[in-house]
Amino acid sequence: MRSAKDFFRPLAAGAPQPLREITVRPSRMIHFFPAANEKMRSKVPDMAAQVDVLLANLEDGVPASDKEAARDGLVEVGKAWSATDTQLWTRVNSLDSPWALDDLTAAVTEIGDKLDVIMIPKVEGPEDIHYVDRLLAQLEARAGLEKPLMVHAILETAQGVARVEEICGASPRMQGLSLGPADLAANRRMKTTRVGGGHPGYLVREDPDADDAEAPRATFQQDLWHYTISRMVDACVMHGILPYYGPFGDIADTTACEDQFRNAYLLGCVGAWSLHPAQIPIAKKVFSPDPADVAHAQRVIEAMGDGTGAVMLDGKMEDDASVKQCRVIVDLAQELSARDPELAELYGFEGAAS
Numbered sequence: 001m002r003s004a005k006d007f008f009r010p011l012a013a014g015a016p017q018p019l020r021e022i023t024v025r026p027s028r029m030i031h032f033f034p035a036a037n038e039k040m041r042s043k044v045p046d047m048a049a050q051v052d053v054l055l056a057n058l059e060d061g062v063p064a065s066d067k068e069a070a071r072d073g074l075v076e077v078g079k080a081w082s083a084t085d086t087q088l089w090t091r092v093n094s095l096d097s098p099w100a101l102d103d104l105t106a107a108v109t110e111i112g113d114k115l116d117v118i119m120i121p122k123v124e125g126p127e128d129i130h131y132v133d134r135l136l137a138q139l140e141a142r143a144g145l146e147k148p149l150m151v152h153a154i155l156e157t158a159q160g161v162a163r164v165e166e167i168c169g170a171s172p173r174m175q176g177l178s179l180g181p182a183d184l185a186a187n188r189r190m191k192t193t194r195v196g197g198g199h200p201g202y203l204v205r206e207d208p209d210a211d212d213a214e215a216p217r218a219t220f221q222q223d224l225w226h227y228t229i230s231r232m233v234d235a236c237v238m239h240g241i242l243p244y245y246g247p248f249g250d251i252a253d254t255t256a257c258e259d260q261f262r263n264a265y266l267l268g269c270v271g272a273w274s275l276h277p278a279q280i281p282i283a284k285k286v287f288s289p290d291p292a293d294v295a296h297a298q299r300v301i302e303a304m305g306d307g308t309g310a311v312m313l314d315g316k317m318e319d320d321a322s323v324k325q326c327r328v329i330v331d332l333a334q335e336l337s338a339r340d341p342e343l344a345e346l347y348g349f350e351g352a353a354s
């Protein structure tokens with residue numbers, strides 16, 4: 001492990017200076033497209049206009065026979081990339097695969113100036129991040145890049161979850177984490193075949209009626225991912241990086257997708273993956289604060305003056321802590337409004353979009 005004094009030192013001669021803080025930009029949805037697919041690539045300008053982050057996927061979901069084509073597709077998209085507001089990310093193949101080294105080399109040396117974040121799957125511990133950190137520094141130096149690439153890790157093994165705090169703090173490049181519910185379920189030997197979301201068998205049942213043991217008893221489905229997401233959020237906040245819900249595989253079930261995304265939003269996540277165009281507006285809606293919540297938060301902030309003490313508002317106590325909660329909502333609304341004039345208008349933020 002590097003000492004505190006060395007933590008922000010470049011890891012290769014000629015590599016750019018690591019950043020002390022991550023640049024926070026709207027990333028309500030990380031929209032995945034298979035980079036090997038020519039038809040999908042032709043939609044990139046249109047997709048880029050609709051999403052906060054567009055991600056060229058090279059890993060799972062891309063057949064082994066298309067891995068080189070996907071890498072070439074990423075380079076083609078990167079070279080043509082001109083969107084200024086939308087971020088371009090890629091997910092490379094896992095570090096133990098035959099493709100990861102060439103993926104990283106091509107991404108950094110061919111289009112490193114266009115890419116914002118590289119997503120690394122199946123991260124097991126800080127040693128994976130240390131390896132990527134050094135390699136990226138070497139490649140950045142070779143490519144003459146001036147800005148360091150950021151790294152996003154997917155939490156999709158039990159070991160990764162157990163070492164999540166170490167992963168988050170492993171490098172100044174760490175930008176965030178996503179939940180990988182499919183691989184994580186497999187690795188943990190969970191008995192669900194779904195990609196994210198709940199399971200009807202994971203429930204609690206109300207107690208039997210004392211007078212009628214045969215009376216029907218209500219059941220309440222529980223969230224399979226509550227523990228992991230909560231742990232991920234704490235680890236990310238501890239290290240000043242961003243947590244994301246990952247994919248929701250039941251594309252047709254837009255209602256459950258919205259619920260799952262909202263649970264993640266309420267617990268502290270900043271965004272989720274969209275795998276299909278139908279999921280883009282869901283993520284946009286869920287991860288943008290509700291205008292009524294923004295208006296309420298503004299009232300509390302105003303009522304609290306310098307932010308200290310306690311007041312009553314609509315029969316509820318507000319104090320130093322609740323005003324901080326309200327600032328979370330208003331700050332997020334302002335951040336998103338700076339990019340989205342429609343939202344600015346919805347929130348009544350005059351001039352926020354300028």
Ligand SMILES: CC(=O)SCCNC(=O)CCNC(=O)[C@H](O)C(C)(C)COP(=O)(O)OP(=O)(O)OC[C@H]1O[C@@H](n2cnc3c(N)ncnc32)[C@H](O)[C@@H]1OP(=O)(O)O
Nearest residue numbers: 032033034040043047057060061182195247274275276277
């Ligand atoms: C566990 C994990 O690792 S998750 C991450 C890995 N998986 C992925 O990245 C999957 C990404 N998504 C996809 O590949 C596709 O959405 C699929 C294969 C799931 C479904 O694709 P289709 O069968 O074409 O879906 P569908 O017929 O509903 O598509 C409707 C339209 O949306 C387009 N579309 C579908 N997915 C996407 C996408 N991710 N981005 C942009 N356009 C898309 C289709 O090309 C089609 O366009 P058209 O009307 O011009 O023909």
Ligand SMILES: CC(=O)C(=O)O
Nearest residue numbers: 156180181182183246
């Ligand atoms: C997101 C991902 O890669 C998974 O769920 O396995």
Ligand SMILES: [Mg+2]
Nearest residue numbers: 060156180183
């Ligand atoms: Mg996975």
